[in-house]
Amino acid sequence: MRAKILYALVAGSLLAAGTxxxxxxxxxxLELVRKECSTCHGTRGISVAPTFPHLAAQQAxxxxxxxxxxxxxxxxxxxxxxxxxxxxxxxxDPTIKEISxxxxxxxxxxxxQAGAAEIAAGKKIFEEGVPTQSVxxxxxxxxxxxxxxxxxxxxAGQHRQYLEKQLEVFAAGVxxxxxxxxxxxxxxxxxxxxxxxxxxxxx
Amino acid sequence: MKxxxxxxxxxxxxxxxxxxxxxxxxAFARQTGVSCxxxxxxxxxxxxxxxxxxxxxxxxxxxxxxEPLSEQGQRTLALSEIPPLSVQLQASNTTLQRSVPDAxxxxxxxxRNSTEFPQALSLFYTGKISDNLGAFxxxxxxxxxxxxxxxxxxxxxxxxxxxxxxxxxxxxYGLTLNNNPTSQDVWNSTxxxxxxxxxxxxxxxxVASTLLDGQLAQESAGLSAYVYLFDHLxxxxxxxxxxxTSFTNxxxxxxxxxxxxxxNDRISGVAPYWRLAWEQAWGEHSLEFGTYGIRAETHxxxxxxxxxxxxxxxxxxxxxxxxITDDHIFSLAGTWIHEHRHFNNVLLATHQNNDLDxxxxxxxxxxxxxxxxxxxxxxxxxxxxxxxxxxxxxxxGSAKGRPDxxxxxxxxxxxxxxxxxxxxxxxxxxxxxxxxxxxxxxxRKASDNNALFVYVWxxx
Numbered sequence: 001m002r003a004k005i006l007y008a009l010v011a012g013s014l015l016a017a018g019t020x021x022x023x024x025x026x027x028x029x030l031e032l033v034r035k036e037c038s039t040c041h042g043t044r045g046i047s048v049a050p051t052f053p054h055l056a057a058q059q060a061x062x063x064x065x066x067x068x069x070x071x072x073x074x075x076x077x078x079x080x081x082x083x084x085x086x087x088x089x090x091x092x093d094p095t096i097k098e099i100s101x102x103x104x105x106x107x108x109x110x111x112x113q114a115g116a117a118e119i120a121a122g123k124k125i126f127e128e129g130v131p132t133q134s135v136x137x138x139x140x141x142x143x144x145x146x147x148x149x150x151x152x153x154x155x156a157g158q159h160r161q162y163l164e165k166q167l168e169v170f171a172a173g174v175x176x177x178x179x180x181x182x183x184x185x186x187x188x189x190x191x192x193x194x195x196x197x198x199x200x201x202x203x
Numbered sequence: 204m205k206x207x208x209x210x211x212x213x214x215x216x217x218x219x220x221x222x223x224x225x226x227x228x229x230a231f232a233r234q235t236g237v238s239c240x241x242x243x244x245x246x247x248x249x250x251x252x253x254x255x256x257x258x259x260x261x262x263x264x265x266x267x268x269x270e271p272l273s274e275q276g277q278r279t280l281a282l283s284e285i286p287p288l289s290v291q292l293q294a295s296n297t298t299l300q301r302s303v304p305d306a307x308x309x310x311x312x313x314x315r316n317s318t319e320f321p322q323a324l325s326l327f328y329t330g331k332i333s334d335n336l337g338a339f340x341x342x343x344x345x346x347x348x349x350x351x352x353x354x355x356x357x358x359x360x361x362x363x364x365x366x367x368x369x370x371x372x373x374x375x376y377g378l379t380l381n382n383n384p385t386s387q388d389v390w391n392s393t394x395x396x397x398x399x400x401x402x403x404x405x406x407x408x409x410v411a412s413t414l415l416d417g418q419l420a421q422e423s424a425g426l427s428a429y430v431y432l433f434d435h436l437x438x439x440x441x442x443x444x445x446x447x448t449s450f451t452n453x454x455x456x457x458x459x460x461x462x463x464x465x466x467n468d469r470i471s472g473v474a475p476y477w478r479l480a481w482e483q484a485w486g487e488h489s490l491e492f493g494t495y496g497i498r499a500e501t502h503x504x505x506x507x508x509x510x511x512x513x514x515x516x517x518x519x520x521x522x523x524x525x526x527i528t529d530d531h532i533f534s535l536a537g538t539w540i541h542e543h544r545h546f547n548n549v550l551l552a553t554h555q556n557n558d559l560d561x562x563x564x565x566x567x568x569x570x571x572x573x574x575x576x577x578x579x580x581x582x583x584x585x586x587x588x589x590x591x592x593x594x595x596x597x598x599x600g601s602a603k604g605r606p607d608x609x610x611x612x613x614x615x616x617x618x619x620x621x622x623x624x625x626x627x628x629x630x631x632x633x634x635x636x637x638x639x640x641x642x643x644x645x646x647r648k649a650s651d652n653n654a655l656f657v658y659v660w661x662x663x
Contacts, residue, residue: 031363034363034365034373035259035263035363036263038373039252039255039256039259040252043372043373048251048484048485048486049251049484049486049487049527050486050487051487051527051528051529078529081238082237082238082240082241083237083238083241085236086235086236086237086238086241086265087235087236087237087263087265089236089265090264090265090267161487
């Protein structure tokens, strides 16, 4: 009887192994999404831990640029080195394109709530910039709805901690980007926090 | 003198049976290109990413593959150009509060302080073998037995599937063939990968532990099937069999029969193992709670294959909470194992039915993965049994015939690099084998077994 149970278990597993996955036709890139990207970013590009950004509804062009930058190590902030250099090392250009297209077409995450006062302060920076600190309005590149545009990423609904971290690594020059370095290094910690609170709460 | 020899023999057996601890490997980092911190808070504890990497069969790779195609255009092999090998070294110094009694020239045990370099030296093959197939294989040389032996090992097939038509999104399914129940588990609340991750070889081991708590480690082989559904629910079912004993048949020279005097109880037939767990993650937090267990009918040591069987039933609960950020990592892990022992061999136990309960609760904190430590409270309690708990045996036995052992472990660690840990660990016993004072009936106190353990542990 016990042996039968064991055989049943093994047979069941092998049968399951033979079942083709539902997305088998979606190609190698989507298999990568399901098996690898989803581990941190979620199958639909909505991540749980704020260390890892949401990718859903992100600009495809921005994702492509970033994946290539991970692959050639030109994006070198500590998290990029720790996680994405390895993950992107073997990606080909067509795969990068397909992965980026997949995530860009997923529905955006539902934004969390944030305090009204910090949202208002963050909104002001986003829309008007901080002229006294030579900070231009963010919306001029990232669009008024913060949905991004081509190489300029969507910021709306992104994890607050992730946005704060990126502004910190831009400011420190660890994530190389001249425009963002110049902008972020003049922002105070409070302004960064307000800006991230506003952006993360946007649909 | 006779008593001393008995102590020596028991000590040697228990040291050889002490569960070995297998660990994280740099070969994974080489294979994936992902830093240690991807899979580990601080090795060997797994992060949510590390759990998925293991559930997925250790196969993700960024190393160039040898991928020949068949005439039909199908890939016939996916072999890494660099074999995923790595080495682990542990060295330590242990100081007992009070040395065990001197047994004279034959068994000179009166050594309060002992150094081991290495305490363990391991060679790993850990990583992808082919598409959907990966391995965690460990060979370890250890000083107590002065031999190289197989350590925790896991051969794993895993894949993904989805049944959108019935509302079943993408899930992981797999098979694991391993040699230690719970070594296949992905949470650090279960015994094989639970704290303490490293222990002194020369400390005095308590008289009782449950079957799931390392008793079958490297002496059994189990095959189980698992699924991880909805990114939350883990279900696993399988069965273990005892490995062939190391004894040879005196007549034929072939592998020994299962009724020879093996070092441990052997499973009769197969022992079913089950595991069910739920994981919930939000923000930087993750929480798991679950149950696991095994039921084993065993041939006890020295009892023939046709002799009466003993029956062990272990049912356990476990839970784990993690908070992980770049600066602060906090974990809480605990388990409770209840074991019912039904002995049909009256020479091995006074009572036919006995119960044993083990509880452990461990809290850990690390700052920037550099400095941190652990605090653990542990307890094993159970019903009284003079024969089973070696009444009348100095140091290792219990004068009251009771298994009760309770205490705490405090540990402070420093990691100069992510793959190297320097630790100071102190184990404090409030009760040992049934009592705090004169627990063995020969004047030894529970606190005499307190141990200060200083170690270095590196893998590369």
